Amino acid sequence: MDLYPLVMVRVARCAAQPPALFAGNSTGQPARGTRVAASARKLTWIRTIDAGRAATRWTPARLEAEPGPGRPREQPIFTERFLRDKRGCRLEAHERARLETAIREIKTFPPRTTIVRAGDGLTQSLLLIEGFMSRYIDDRSGLRQLVAVHVPGDFVDLHAFPLKVLDHDVASMTSVTVAVVPHSELEAIEREMPGMARKLWFATLIDAAIHRAWLFRLGRLDAVGRVAHFLCETNARLVSAGLSDGYRFALGLTQNDIAEICGLTNVHVNRVMRHLREESLCVFRSSLVEIPQPNRLAVRGQFDPTYLYIDDPALTRSPLSKV
Numbered sequence: 001m002d003l004y005p006l007v008m009v010r011v012a013r014c015a016a017q018p019p020a021l022f023a024g025n026s027t028g029q030p031a032r033g034t035r036v037a038a039s040a041r042k043l044t045w046i047r048t049i050d051a052g053r054a055a056t057r058w059t060p061a062r063l064e065a066e067p068g069p070g071r072p073r074e075q076p077i078f079t080e081r082f083l084r085d086k087r088g089c090r091l092e093a094h095e096r097a098r099l100e101t102a103i104r105e106i107k108t109f110p111p112r113t114t115i116v117r118a119g120d121g122l123t124q125s126l127l128l129i130e131g132f133m134s135r136y137i138d139d140r141s142g143l144r145q146l147v148a149v150h151v152p153g154d155f156v157d158l159h160a161f162p163l164k165v166l167d168h169d170v171a172s173m174t175s176v177t178v179a180v181v182p183h184s185e186l187e188a189i190e191r192e193m194p195g196m197a198r199k200l201w202f203a204t205l206i207d208a209a210i211h212r213a214w215l216f217r218l219g220r221l222d223a224v225g226r227v228a229h230f231l232c233e234t235n236a237r238l239v240s241a242g243l244s245d246g247y248r249f250a251l252g253l254t255q256n257d258i259a260e261i262c263g264l265t266n267v268h269v270n271r272v273m274r275h276l277r278e279e280s281l282c283v284f285r286s287s288l289v290e291i292p293q294p295n296r297l298a299v300r301g302q303f304d305p306t307y308l309y310i311d312d313p314a315l316t317r318s319p320l321s322k323v
Contacts, residue, residue, distance in 0.1 A: 078100060078127065079096050079099045079103075080096075080153075081152050081241045082154075084242070085311045087310060087311040088202075088309065099189065099196075102186065104124070104185070106180070109172045111175055112172065115170050116169065118137075118167055119166075120165065122163075125180075127181060128151070128154045128156050130177040131174040131175050131252070132172075132251075132253060133154075133171065134146050134150070134172075135147050135150075135156075135169070137167075146261050147214070152241050155181075158207075160183075173252070173257060206309055209307040213307050217229045217301075218262070218263050220302075221301065223272050224272050227262055228297050228301030230258065233305075234249070235249060236310060237308065239312070240308070247290065247292065250289075251288070251289045276297075281296055281300060282297055
């Protein structure tokens with residue numbers, strides 16, 4: 001996966017001197033080969049690790065003008081979706097910029113890859129940039145139960161920061177790109193910015209709220225309601241992340257994934273999808289979900305978005321209040 005449009009982590013400033021020649025290499029040291037503009041600009045380098053190809057490379061990210069009259073500093077890019085549009089918890093620009101500098105490296109993983117295993121000691125946490133990830137637990141026969149699905153902007157295993165070990169596995173569901181944040185950097189952030197500790201805690205509390213909603217979904221809803229609820233939840237989370245317009249979004253999951261998420265069989269999910277399509281509630285085809293009337297789907301799935309703490313009146317106004 002080419003991350004050239006994304007990257008911004010390690011910064012090397014270019015002095016006001018004739019343009020130098022550099023190129024990224026696996027050692028992380030600039031080598032000769034790529035022309036970099038000098039003067040009042042800076043070059044950003046990112047270390048990219050592609051787990052699928054066992055490759056490591058350093059890539060020049062972008063040339064970015066220094067702040068000045070008419071040249072505001074560009075916004076962080078890896079953390080832009082973290083806690084975006086969350087009610088009662090907003091990351092200030094300097095806080096987001098500090099979190100950006102805490103990223104050590106960017107990694108890509110192919111689909112269906114276990115990234116963190118239960119019981120392993122952890123010294124870092126992963127911020128999801130692209131793709132979908134899951135948390136799951138295997139039973140004794142090797143069958144898995146999904147206990148969470150993560151979308152871009154989620155700090156997937158932030159709770160490993162205080163726990164240092166997880167009681168479940170973390171895996172990619174699609175091709176994913178993650179930012180690696182060492183726990184030592186999170187500790188430094190807490191020392192430098194005590195208010196950030198509450199905001200990182202807030203992110204884990206949203207995860208807990210989603211877990212409670214999943215318990216309600218599996219315990220109280222029928223098959224159609226479970227799928228409708230999950231699709232509504234995913235739509236709302238992706239709207240908050242800027243990846244859905246509220247009516248359609250890309251969902252690179254399989255029908256079997258949805259079955260595991262909703263505690264159903266693959267055959268049952270197939271019937272549910274046909275029912276939703278025939279009722280003009282939802283169409284899921286070629287990894288694209290289309291929801292013509294989101295309120296109708298929300299009513300069928302008894303979906304109330306309050307637990308997601310999204311600061312968007314159009315999302316937080318529950319259609320259930322009109323029933």
